[in-house]
Amino acid sequence: MNKVIFIICDGLADRPIPQLRDKTPLEAADTPNLDRLAKGGISGLIYPIDIGIRPGSDTSHLCLFGYDPKIYYSGRGPFEVAGIGMELQDGDVAFRANMGTVDKDLVIVDRRAGRVQSTEKYAQILNGTEIDGIKFLTKAGTGHRLGLIMRGIGLSANISDADPHQNGVKVLEVKPLDNSSQAAFTTGVLNKFLKVAYQKLANLPPANYLLVRGAGKLSKFPSFQDKYGLKACCIAGAGLYKGIARVLGMQVLAVEEATGKPDTNINNKIKKVVQEYNNFDFFYVHIKAADSLAEDGNWQAKLKFIEKIDLALAPLFELKEALIIVTADHTTSSEAKIHTADPVPVTIYGGRERTDNVEKFSERACAKGGLGHIKGLDLMPVIIDLLGKSKLYGA
Numbered sequence: 001m002n003k004v005i006f007i008i009c010d011g012l013a014d015r016p017i018p019q020l021r022d023k024t025p026l027e028a029a030d031t032p033n034l035d036r037l038a039k040g041g042i043s044g045l046i047y048p049i050d051i052g053i054r055p056g057s058d059t060s061h062l063c064l065f066g067y068d069p070k071i072y073y074s075g076r077g078p079f080e081v082a083g084i085g086m087e088l089q090d091g092d093v094a095f096r097a098n099m100g101t102v103d104k105d106l107v108i109v110d111r112r113a114g115r116v117q118s119t120e121k122y123a124q125i126l127n128g129t130e131i132d133g134i135k136f137l138t139k140a141g142t143g144h145r146l147g148l149i150m151r152g153i154g155l156s157a158n159i160s161d162a163d164p165h166q167n168g169v170k171v172l173e174v175k176p177l178d179n180s181s182q183a184a185f186t187t188g189v190l191n192k193f194l195k196v197a198y199q200k201l202a203n204l205p206p207a208n209y210l211l212v213r214g215a216g217k218l219s220k221f222p223s224f225q226d227k228y229g230l231k232a233c234c235i236a237g238a239g240l241y242k243g244i245a246r247v248l249g250m251q252v253l254a255v256e257e258a259t260g261k262p263d264t265n266i267n268n269k270i271k272k273v274v275q276e277y278n279n280f281d282f283f284y285v286h287i288k289a290a291d292s293l294a295e296d297g298n299w300q301a302k303l304k305f306i307e308k309i310d311l312a313l314a315p316l317f318e319l320k321e322a323l324i325i326v327t328a329d330h331t332t333s334s335e336a337k338i339h340t341a342d343p344v345p346v347t348i349y350g351g352r353e354r355t356d357n358v359e360k361f362s363e364r365a366c367a368k369g370g371l372g373h374i375k376g377l378d379l380m381p382v383i384i385d386l387l388g389k390s391k392l393y394g395a
């Protein structure tokens with residue numbers, strides 16, 4: 001085995017749905033290819049972060065790639081801005097931002113500014129603004145989103161959000177979350193910038209306010225290649241996942257019609273793995289929509305989407321020397337419409353690994369698998385060992 005195909009289906013796992021006779025969407029879906037992987041491989045459950053912890057997508061991904069978020073994570077911002085191609089420097093604080101619409105009293109009328117198609121003109125106006133020696137860099141993301149970086153000396157990411165996450169309330173002043181002078185300085189400058197931005201955007205409806213959240217500083221990461229000796233690529237539609245991959249030094253491959261939405265072309269993603277098979281050792285494939293559909297409470301569409309994923313996987317069985325891993329980054333409960341702490345199923349297929357009696361890829365079936373119940377950070381060491389690349393501990 002010298003190739004790894006690592007498929008993360010976002011929010012794939014779920015809780016039992018009464019209308020599905022208490023099956024989960026994954027259990028109720030018709031998934032011959034996923035079941036074939038489970039039957040031929042070894043399965044288990046993963047607590048992506050830890051037992052009883054509700055994982056964010058970002059922190060969970062870091063764990064699944066073997067990077068402890070307690071060391072490497074301070075906020076989502078850096079991954080979001082990397083996802084839209086912004087380059088981060090040491091000391092930068094990065095944010096996710098939305099263009100929103102506020103009234104004259106700064107009460108939010110629409111958090112997404114009528115879902116403006118592009119934030120290009122807003123990003124251009126704000127990019128390069130300088131306040132108190134700090135430079136603000138902005139770049140348009142998809143739809144109403146954009147990336148924001150604060151660059152300069154003495155910045156802290158330990159600050160609150162300006163985005164109250166709902167309409168009809170006043171925008172928030174950003175506040176320091178500790179007593180450091182850096183956090184106080186950062187919030188002071190950022191609040192000034194948000195006022196300046198409001199003035200600059202006053203005559204550009206429908207968007208007139210920048211809603212920022214998820215402040216984060218990028219820690220120094222050992223690259224994925226340095227850590228594991230594997231040349232890795234990323235095949236994903238949604239920005240965050242490309243950002244995580246970029247930060248880890250993976251090459252992000254462009255895939256036509258990969259949208260990160262239910263209409264995404266999963267066949268094209270798998271085709272890309274086949275086309276690039278000789279060029280990389282590790283293929284990180286991210287498939288987003290099961291998560292978004294569950295967050296909308298739409299378990300029917302989640303079930304159908306899982307069947308769409310399953311159908312697309314067939315060509316992988318033709319690949320030689322491939323270790324295929326399928327898992328999720330967290331459970332997204334279609335009933336609760338949130339990420340929950342329930343562990344997620346995992347299957348490893350194709351190597352000379354042991355097998356077990358699991359014949360179906362699902363939450364319940366994989367619970368009985370030979371891999372047992374592991375944590376997210378345990379997965380990469382298992383993979384590296386199955387590749388025959390792990391070092392002996394002791395003598």
Ligand code: ZN
Binds near residue numbers: 010057330
């Ligand atoms: Zn996720």
